Amino acid sequence: MNWIDEGALFSQISLFLREDLGRGDITTQSIIARNTRARARFVAGENLVVAGLEASEEVFFTLDSQQQLEAFVSDGEPVEAGKVIARMVGFADVLISAQRVALNLLQHLSGIATLTNHYVKAVEGTGAQITDTRATTPGLRPLERFAVELGGGYNSRFGLDDGVVVTSNHISILGGVAGAVKSAKEKLGYLHRIAVEVSSESDVREAIGAGADVVVFEDLSSKEFARLAGIARELSKLVGIECAGKITPADVREYAEAGAQLIRVEALTNAAPAANISFKVQPF
């Protein structure tokens, strides 16, 4: 259900190329003859889930529309270390000049998909969904959300405008959970579901009493989460139960088994290292 605006992506890739090329790749332009045919290969340097291959392809095409890419795996597929991900045929100067931007995208997005997949596998069979958060790299949110989806995760709201979450900062200003939720319910309930961040038993009771559609448990141990989630479920069969915080692949399953329907993980998009992928060019 992820939607990448192709026109916007194309503009953005142009900006990425301009960032790296500036007034042109002076090395390549001065030593490689124009129209020299060449081929190249993307190779996985570790086990990973591929994401961003189409975007990387677009980088080469944006610079020069005559490059051809043959992919051996699709975005979202796992590959093992040493495997050739894709092969390209084109012009040597274009392949070399576009390489860094293409690799930067592919490594970054594959890193996210790979990390997401670790979380997803850890909760397999529990019915819990792993979702991203708004802790994305500025400027790259649509691509990073797509990488999360490719890794098997779900997307949460895109931004502050397409979903309602009453956070602890809202509650701190308003002085209480119940008032905050009631106010949101009245003003936006006819259009949106109302989610609210909670961290104590009284929060849970106030939130559900005031009509919250979803409760999000923040930064709790899995044990404490289990206890409060149980109370929430008792209070309402319909309320959505989610958790968030510094949850690792090692302990995520505990939250899932304690009743979390959705688990929001910031690390998916702000702590995944670039995947190890190389790009080698050869004469034809």
Add this chain to the structure above:
Amino acid sequence: MNWIDEGALFSQISLFLREDLGRGDITTQSIIARNTRARARFVAGENLVVAGLEASEEVFFTLDSQQQLEAFVSDGEPVEAGKVIARMVGFADVLISAQRVALNLLQHLSGIATLTNHYVKAVEGTGAQITDTRATTPGLRPLERFAVELGGGYNSRFGLDDGVVVTSNHISILGGVAGAVKSAKEKLGYLHRIAVEVSSESDVREAIGAGADVVVFEDLSSKEFARLAGIARELSKLVGIECAGKITPADVREYAEAGAQLIRVEALTNAAPAANISFKVQPF
């Protein structure tokens, strides 16, 4: 020597806000009264080097110019876990709506400065310089280069247009080191220094023989690097000696001691996890 184009940064921050706010923060707008005064604090959740504080401040100002930030540390300073980095006074709705973009920037850039600093400390006293590479997050290169500098690192060329590096991909197409270097020397030597990637003894001899100003050793063990760097230094007192590859904070000192003047580290900008920093808003 880092140069952040302020007009460009301002435009970019507007785009980052638009990415997160879209048509507006509907939750905050519906439950927090306009012009409610509030204060907030950025707190370090781990030991880190601060980077991006000015950019984060700019995020709040871009949304509404009346917020005031009092910083307790400056960009580039180390702080310990638990320390308050800065304090803000302003309007509750603005602080809440801008929070995520500001935090995303601050955490990302502080993560880079902190990792860079680990490398820099590891080579202290050797005279070697740690530099960034072009393996940056697309769209964020100027900010990430600045974070590297704040962490004590140096910047390499900004892009393909302001420096000449003959890479292994160029050499693969041209069929040899000597020809590639000679060609670059002739065409660009009157304007630029010529660097070349090498990985064997014969490469080193060809490169220096053809007039390379700098040799960059790629993906060698520190031992092999030491051997080849010695040969390079023998061949020329003036040639610059650099190394690059998957070098970690643990082994970087070996390269420095083996004679690397510059050590290029991709991980600085493509593998640093977001620093742990929180933002809490309170009524005034």
Add this chain to the structure above:
Amino acid sequence: MNWIDEGALFSQISLFLREDLGRGDITTQSIIARNTRARARFVAGENLVVAGLEASEEVFFTLDSQQQLEAFVSDGEPVEAGKVIARMVGFADVLISAQRVALNLLQHLSGIATLTNHYVKAVEGTGAQITDTRATTPGLRPLERFAVELGGGYNSRFGLDDGVVVTSNHISILGGVAGAVKSAKEKLGYLHRIAVEVSSESDVREAIGAGADVVVFEDLSSKEFARLAGIARELSKLVGIECAGKITPADVREYAEAGAQLIRVEALTNAAPAANISFKVQPF
């Protein structure tokens, strides 16, 4: 709860001015001396609800920031024919050159607020809410939504991305109400409320049976609407009940009294004539 992005509005007003001024107001520039002080008045030519006064003010300020406007009524207030809405003091050339764009905005938006207000008054006391639709003038949606709010109406979803409505066109493709609703519920129910357009008793039963949160009755007579709304309410106490179609100020109350919680009216934004407002400039 309406959110006007001020930066975006400012850019848009610059474009509106450029559309009208092109390379400059040649008449005014050639016959009115720069820096000639003048004053001007906006006068209502009929009973109306004012909307767009701040935007109009912004038009003058965008051309030259030294104009001052003193408003006698605020956006959202009703005025009678003949009443002075606002008074301006500034430079004659700026007042004259910006006049047409300012008036075009003010007349258009006041026309919408005025028409909306007729509908709102017609349902007074019934509890029904009058809402706008996506049938807005391309490019002016944020301003038009704001005018609807000023006239006492409510806003429906901003666009296709921040709310879910299963329409008759979706149902036509999918071959049935139940399947369409179920699919939407599964894929988006964890994030959004699901609304569905219905026009027969079987539609209503299928929609509610499949878990729709809201049913929207399209193009029904008020009598038929009353009958089906009754069935819907019987099936579920929680389901939202809305109607839409060619409803006029004359018959809107019948729908409200038949149980419509929300009444969606396309005419608010696509059939309101410009309000009659004049702008006269005088020497100081």
Add this chain to the structure above:
Amino acid sequence: MNWIDEGALFSQISLFLREDLGRGDITTQSIIARNTRARARFVAGENLVVAGLEASEEVFFTLDSQQQLEAFVSDGEPVEAGKVIARMVGFADVLISAQRVALNLLQHLSGIATLTNHYVKAVEGTGAQITDTRATTPGLRPLERFAVELGGGYNSRFGLDDGVVVTSNHISILGGVAGAVKSAKEKLGYLHRIAVEVSSESDVREAIGAGADVVVFEDLSSKEFARLAGIARELSKLVGIECAGKITPADVREYAEAGAQLIRVEALTNAAPAANISFKVQPF
């Protein structure tokens, strides 16, 4: 003689789509399978003159270039209620997602063409020309001018930069008709024809005496207009005679018969209700 800048139109349509789609049509994307073939029809719900069909077509093409439209009438042709205006074949998701923007344009522009045509028919045989004014919807002037032309009307100057009209506001500042006209004549007469707004006999005499090429009678009854137009014609055989103001289809012929060569009507572009046109999608 109307000129639509195709590049600009294309950019504008992209903005219109972005306004409605934002980050994507979440309903359609989640329930309609990609590449589902479908067909659709635009049907007239009342007698009207079609305008904006090409622009509407462009809306679908901008979203996805594979949609095909077969038009049964061309822009500028009248159709009767019930008639199919055009038929489309394409993908269900694209047809549904683009529908609202396409309809908003087509209904708005056809509304203008239809109203214009009523005025044009009312003066048939008199030789008078019906023209638009600058009272257009901000951002849509080129399209609205084109709709006026399709309805049989003429275009007046595009903006303040490509024609000279001395208005009552200019005259108010300058303190008299004669001085204003003389000044305009001297400064711009070598490049442009000079038009001037008049509303009394003395105005007419001053204007023509000072060399005005055109006199525009503002807000006069048709009787008073007839009297003053007669005086103007007596004073000069060459002067252009125009009228403007709140003229309706019912009384426009009186002005034409009283000697108006051009009749400027604000209502064409600021008071035409959207034409009634529907769009229905069906499976293939």
Add this chain to the structure above:
Amino acid sequence: MNWIDEGALFSQISLFLREDLGRGDITTQSIIARNTRARARFVAGENLVVAGLEASEEVFFTLDSQQQLEAFVSDGEPVEAGKVIARMVGFADVLISAQRVALNLLQHLSGIATLTNHYVKAVEGTGAQITDTRATTPGLRPLERFAVELGGGYNSRFGLDDGVVVTSNHISILGGVAGAVKSAKEKLGYLHRIAVEVSSESDVREAIGAGADVVVFEDLSSKEFARLAGIARELSKLVGIECAGKITPADVREYAEAGAQLIRVEALTNAAPAANISFKVQPF
């Protein structure tokens, strides 16, 4: 009557600076300390008419708003070789980094004003006006038109959209002067004056017979021009008489004395060498 869109000028100057500074003035940034106060002087290296001083000032201000310029002459004034045109006080790094763009503008525009002034002086007393043409440097038309005005010249139409000139290329396609002029008269005569390029006696007769408001004599000797201009004046007392072509400061007076009311000179904007102006920075 020249109109410089200040917002557009500001954007353009930002682009000019970006063109020269790219990612920053690396020399200055690395060797001049920030906030070093300095002063500088613009000095005329030859007799010239100053144009572009305000634009040059804007260049410095765009880079950093704290520079102060004290001008000793205004745009449009003549200065002698050796004279100080203006003095600046500000920061050394800003003065040095902005210098080249500021000088490029000032020298180019002063070159145009100076050359224009030679033509204007040559026809002094004859009543003829020297005007620019559309043969301007792409992207700089508004500034170059302004420079012409500062040199004492007049502006012709800004572009193809705000004036009507039937050229020899139109006539070549249409197969004759009379038809071309009649057609333009009918279609645009109610909005614009009609000018037509002529080069023979029969052209003149056809053009005036068909109702041309202005005749433009192209590429004729002054003698032949005198003869045809006489014929034109005989045919009509009202027709405007203009000439154009490769006219030099040496022979321009002959055309003026032969009856040219306007003389269009391409060289003003496409053959004026940069004026000799230097810029020297000194410590404070």
Add this chain to the structure above:
Amino acid sequence: MNWIDEGALFSQISLFLREDLGRGDITTQSIIARNTRARARFVAGENLVVAGLEASEEVFFTLDSQQQLEAFVSDGEPVEAGKVIARMVGFADVLISAQRVALNLLQHLSGIATLTNHYVKAVEGTGAQITDTRATTPGLRPLERFAVELGGGYNSRFGLDDGVVVTSNHISILGGVAGAVKSAKEKLGYLHRIAVEVSSESDVREAIGAGADVVVFEDLSSKEFARLAGIARELSKLVGIECAGKITPADVREYAEAGAQLIRVEALTNAAPAANISFKVQPF
């Protein structure tokens, strides 16, 4: 080695066309029927070197992609007066509307190539290279650099960010050559070659002593240049020797023979008059 960013060129040409066409070529649109086939020819009016033919072609294509150009010479080739440079086939209205922008570019760039070629021929056989400077027309630097290359010249650094030149203004602020050069060497020497402007013997000695890679002699007579260049060569076999200033085609050879390896000439790009080229359209 010149790099024209095609996307950027295309955008720029669109702006150039918009500058000239504004809201459209009203003359042509009103009198020339759409789709009238025509042909046209570019003819040299003097001996010149062609530059900008591809860019001019792009102007026509940008307006309408169906025009065909057949070139008889390529960019960079010399042609004699009277020779047809290229022939076009297309639509009369497009050829006429785009003509002025196309000619303005072609004449301007051919003027630069032609003047450059005079300098290049004057130093033939000496080994000296003629280079451009940053004294280009704002906004046109990439095209003008390309024209210089087509005329046989070389390009110097593109802007302030891709090369290091310590100028007399830097030295004036820093108070001496040696310190300035040393500072630049330390901060940027690992990335760039360091050039420095000198004008006396002591400057030369300081510069070379401090490690300058290149010395640039400013505004010296050829005799004085010869003396100082000799001293520089004695001090270092490796240092680059360049000169700059008001050097004419008449005296440029003296500098070349005195040992200048590069001669930087501002006049190439700021004093070349438009080349004489005409464009005539004919019916098919």
